[in-house]
Amino acid sequence: MIGRRILTASLACAATFSVAFASGTVAPDKVEIVDGALELSLTGTPGDPVEGRKTFANRKLGNCLACHAISDQKEQLFHGEVGPELDGVADRWSEAELRAIVVNSKELFSEETVMPGFYSLDVGVNVRKDLIGKTILTAQQVEDIVAYLTTIKE
Amino acid sequence: MKKFGKVGAVLVTLGALSAVALAGGPVDQQLVIDGEIEMITRTEAPDGHPLDEVISGWHYRTGETRALEADTFENPGMLFVEQGEAAWNKIEGTEGKSCASCHGDASESMAGIGAQYPKWDADSGKPINVELQINKCRTENMGAEPLPFDKGGQKELTAYIKHQSLGTPVSIDLDAGDMQSWWKKGEEVYYTRTGQLNLSCASCHEQNNGNYIRADHLSQGNINGFPTYRLKQGALVSVHNRFRGCIRDTRAEFPAAFSDELMALEVYVTWRGSGLSVETPGVRQ
Numbered sequence: 001m002i003g004r005r006i007l008t009a010s011l012a013c014a015a016t017f018s019v020a021f022a023s024g025t026v027a028p029d030k031v032e033i034v035d036g037a038l039e040l041s042l043t044g045t046p047g048d049p050v051e052g053r054k055t056f057a058n059r060k061l062g063n064c065l066a067c068h069a070i071s072d073q074k075e076q077l078f079h080g081e082v083g084p085e086l087d088g089v090a091d092r093w094s095e096a097e098l099r100a101i102v103v104n105s106k107e108l109f110s111e112e113t114v115m116p117g118f119y120s121l122d123v124g125v126n127v128r129k130d131l132i133g134k135t136i137l138t139a140q141q142v143e144d145i146v147a148y149l150t151t152i153k154e
Numbered sequence: 155m156k157k158f159g160k161v162g163a164v165l166v167t168l169g170a171l172s173a174v175a176l177a178g179g180p181v182d183q184q185l186v187i188d189g190e191i192e193m194i195t196r197t198e199a200p201d202g203h204p205l206d207e208v209i210s211g212w213h214y215r216t217g218e219t220r221a222l223e224a225d226t227f228e229n230p231g232m233l234f235v236e237q238g239e240a241a242w243n244k245i246e247g248t249e250g251k252s253c254a255s256c257h258g259d260a261s262e263s264m265a266g267i268g269a270q271y272p273k274w275d276a277d278s279g280k281p282i283n284v285e286l287q288i289n290k291c292r293t294e295n296m297g298a299e300p301l302p303f304d305k306g307g308q309k310e311l312t313a314y315i316k317h318q319s320l321g322t323p324v325s326i327d328l329d330a331g332d333m334q335s336w337w338k339k340g341e342e343v344y345y346t347r348t349g350q351l352n353l354s355c356a357s358c359h360e361q362n363n364g365n366y367i368r369a370d371h372l373s374q375g376n377i378n379g380f381p382t383y384r385l386k387q388g389a390l391v392s393v394h395n396r397f398r399g400c401i402r403d404t405r406a407e408f409p410a411a412f413s414d415e416l417m418a419l420e421v422y423v424t425w426r427g428s429g430l431s432v433e434t435p436g437v438r439q
Contacts (some may be wrong), residue, residue, distance in 0.1 A: 015162075041328045065368060066367050066368040077304070078368045078369035079368075080365070080368050081178055081365045082366075084367050101403070112361075114357045114358075114362065116350070116352050116353070116359060117352065118353045122316060122351045122352070123352045124351070124352040124354075124404060124406060125346060125347070126347050126348050126349065126407045126408075127349055127406060127407070128349065128350065128406055128407055131349075131350045132348070136177075136351070
């Protein structure tokens with residue numbers, strides 16, 4: 001009986017897991033930023049810079065423009081100034097560093113950093129109930145944004 | 155250490171670039187309402203304040219929005235203040251009284267009063283704001299039902315009462331009762347990061363006031379203009395409505411209006427704007 005109960009429970013867990021995170025995807029609580037970098041892709045599927053460019057601007061997704069200005073997206077009217085400008089960002093950071101920054105910049109900079117962790121469960125208190133345990137972006141959306149950012153050179 | 159050196163250098167360089175590319179910061183102008191009332195919209199911060207200067211949100215708005223507030227005929231919030239005046243004179247409840255029955259002419263009895271709220275309420279052992287003071291009067295003296303949050307003319311009457319302090323510097327008494335501990339609790343709320351976006355009030359209004367967040371020019375978040383007319387909503391907006399809206403935008407569950415948490419925050423944030431003129435009804439984006 002006990003064995004069966006454990007089996008049922010673990011199957012249920014596996015089911016939940018596969019719904020939340022596609023197979024081959026690193027779950028947000030398993031991501032390990034080492035020396036300010038994340039060498040391995042979160043998904044194993046190469047990021048799409050064209051998609052990343054859209055996700056970067058989309059107010060409901062990355063909304064990166066809310067805080068960062070970037071000349072590559074001049075067609076967008078409003079660029080924020082809360083964070084640094086991103087022109088030439090790929091000259092200053094490697095792909096692995098960019099990935100780590102998007103995932104959870106607090107691990108690189110400081111706890112005081114305003115930038116949210118886009119693939120992190122290191123979040124604030126009283127998270128909206130339907131968002132508990134969920135990340136701002138999916139792993140693939142992070143990869144897309146990283147692929148886009150690596151094209152931003154001076 | 156190498157990494158942090160690099161980060162620091164990048165931030166310094168880009169900070170300089172931003173200043174050139176975007177015109178942030180508070181505008182240098184004086185607010186004079188109807189060419190008569192000289193408003194204090196910038197003043198030295200009170201002791202213990204994290205910023206050197208306290209600045210009204212008026213300085214962070216566009217020229218058009220600032221002009222609307224400088225002229226009471228143009229100010230869309232004044233329509234609601236007039237509705238508040240009607241509410242002041244309206245008889246309600248079993249005692250057959252209006253606000254005016256006891257308080258008479260609000261321009262005399264309420265002059266400067268709104269600038270002192272929230273204040274200590276010994277009866278409830280908590281701070282009380284104008285909205286709750288109105289409800290206390292209604293239930294204790296008028297025999298009327300308390301007004302529900304943001305309804306039944308609550309915003310309008312609150313705006314009318316605070317408008318009687320137009321130009322008076324915000325000054326709350328933190329020595330009364332247990333106000334200190336509510337201030338302390340409010341400070342804690344102010345610096346607590348909430349929601350999936352992991353932001354506190356300070357993330358935007360202390361660390362980044364003067365910066366643009368997309369099309370929004372971040373102010374210090376002072377509340378001396380509340381209830382304020384917000385062009386975005388085309389309506390008068392109460393302080394607790396705005397608190398809840400800000401917290402909601404961090405993708406968090408938000409506290410109830412007039413909850414202890416938000417009352418503490420109102421005490422603390424009001425204090426942060428000490429010395430600024432009451433602008434009610436302010437006009438904002």
